Amino acid sequence: xxxxxxxxxxxxxxxxxxxxxxxxxxxxxxxxxxxxxxxxxxxxxxxxxxxxxxxxxxxxxxxxxxxxxxxxxxxxxxxxxxxxxxxxxxxxxxxxxxxxxxxxxxxxxxxxxxxxxxxxxxxxxxxxxxxxxxxxxxxxxxxxxxxxxxxxxxxxxxxxxxxxxxxxxxxxxxxxxxxxxxxxxxxxxxxxxxxx
Amino acid sequence: xxxxxxxxxxxxxxxxxxxxxxxxxxxxxxxxxxxxxxxxxxxxxxxxxxxxxxxxxxxxxxxxxxxxxxxxxxxxxxxxxxxxxxxxxxxxxxxxxxxxxxxxxxxxxxxxxxxxxxxxxxxxxxxxxxxxxxxxxxxxxxxxxxxxxxxxxxxxxxxxxxxxxxxxxxxxxxxxxxxxxxxxxxxxxxxxxxxxxxxxxxxxxxxxxxxxxxxxxxxxx
Numbered sequence: 001x002x003x004x005x006x007x008x009x010x011x012x013x014x015x016x017x018x019x020x021x022x023x024x025x026x027x028x029x030x031x032x033x034x035x036x037x038x039x040x041x042x043x044x045x046x047x048x049x050x051x052x053x054x055x056x057x058x059x060x061x062x063x064x065x066x067x068x069x070x071x072x073x074x075x076x077x078x079x080x081x082x083x084x085x086x087x088x089x090x091x092x093x094x095x096x097x098x099x100x101x102x103x104x105x106x107x108x109x110x111x112x113x114x115x116x117x118x119x120x121x122x123x124x125x126x127x128x129x130x131x132x133x134x135x136x137x138x139x140x141x142x143x144x145x146x147x148x149x150x151x152x153x154x155x156x157x158x159x160x161x162x163x164x165x166x167x168x169x170x171x172x173x174x175x176x177x178x179x180x181x182x183x184x185x186x187x188x189x190x191x192x193x194x195x196x
Numbered sequence: 197x198x199x200x201x202x203x204x205x206x207x208x209x210x211x212x213x214x215x216x217x218x219x220x221x222x223x224x225x226x227x228x229x230x231x232x233x234x235x236x237x238x239x240x241x242x243x244x245x246x247x248x249x250x251x252x253x254x255x256x257x258x259x260x261x262x263x264x265x266x267x268x269x270x271x272x273x274x275x276x277x278x279x280x281x282x283x284x285x286x287x288x289x290x291x292x293x294x295x296x297x298x299x300x301x302x303x304x305x306x307x308x309x310x311x312x313x314x315x316x317x318x319x320x321x322x323x324x325x326x327x328x329x330x331x332x333x334x335x336x337x338x339x340x341x342x343x344x345x346x347x348x349x350x351x352x353x354x355x356x357x358x359x360x361x362x363x364x365x366x367x368x369x370x371x372x373x374x375x376x377x378x379x380x381x382x383x384x385x386x387x388x389x390x391x392x393x394x395x396x397x398x399x400x401x402x403x404x405x406x407x408x409x410x411x412x413x414x415x416x417x
Binding site for chain 1: 212216217220223224227228229349
């Protein structure tokens with residue numbers, strides 16, 4: 001049956017309309033979960049709040065398991081889903097820079113816009129910085145292009161690269177998630193509580 | 197700490213453990229679900245719809261017409277065995293026996309969208325089977341010769357002479373079939389045309405005797 005738009009169960013013109021609706025819902029959930037607070041977000045790094053880790057890890061595992069069951073039930077065709085191409089070195093360097101920005105600013109791009117939405121000054125400052133970063137990247141693109149385009153490994157997935165069953169990867173990933181939740185709880189209990 | 201608070205705390209803790217257990221069970225359950233074969237090609241509902249439709253059939257008359265006019269996009273495929281194909285087949289037909297349909301070299305003829313492929317066999321049966329497989333796999337422009345070679349013989353090679361009470365169209369069709377039959381090399385025409393052989397008298401040969409040329413006097417002065 002699915003994916004709905006590529007299989008023309010929903011006309012392609014609805015693509016952007018749905019994207020906006022899903023985006024609004026996503027932003028609302030982020031805000032409602034308190035993810036527009038930079039203190040909550042960086043709590044992962046200081047060890048007093050692991051909500052971000054738990055939420056995103058849970059979302060990931062639920063989507064992973066859910067999609068595979070849906071694929072089995074023929075509700076969605078997994079082969080038709082888009083797999084982001086892996087640019088290895090670009091991802092490593094970009095991830096590093098993003099990590100520093102996340103830690104220093106207390107937001108990731110999505111949550112910063114959430115914070116702007118509710119009028120947080122730190123969010124606005126962060127977003128201005130984000131756009132400055134975009135301008136710098138765009139202007140130095142010719143210089144960065146080799147790093148940006150090199151090491152493109154294509155649309156690879158873990159199960160194909162390692163040659164093991166995707167179900168095994170899902171199972172291991174689930175165990176890792178639950179272990180991470182448990183450890184994060186232990187860490188949180190030991191770290192001094194911060195009220196914000 | 198009140199008793200209700202303690203029970204609540206335990207419940208919350210338990211509920212998280214319960215949720216974690218559900219996640220592990222669901223992830224483990226993925227191993228247990230049977231592997232299902234995914235089919236290539238069109239969905240079954242569409243296939244059944246195509247199967248019930250008679251659009252795939254092409255009549256022998258239409259085929260003959262297209263062959264006579266040397267339709268460049270027409271491709272005839274004989275789905276019978278090689279032995280049968282070697283005995284007789286339609287002109288310019290390619291032999292792809294049903295069993296060898298997925299042979300790499302032969303499959304390329306079927307899985308394309310340039311030619312109108314007309315599948316045929318002695319009757320509809322084999323050609324229909326080939327059509328069903330091809331259609332399910334989403335192959336384009338596949339047709340079946342209605343009635344197969346049997347119908348071809350009954351209509352094009354030896355068409356029945358229409359009754360006198362039949363319409364003008366029937367006679368026109370008969371004339372077309374006869375003409376098409378001749379095109380395909382039917383020699384024994386059943387309708388004998390009386391032909392008068394008029395023997396012309398051979399004209400008398402006039403033998404002309406070469407006149408003797410007067411000899412010019414040689415020499416002299």
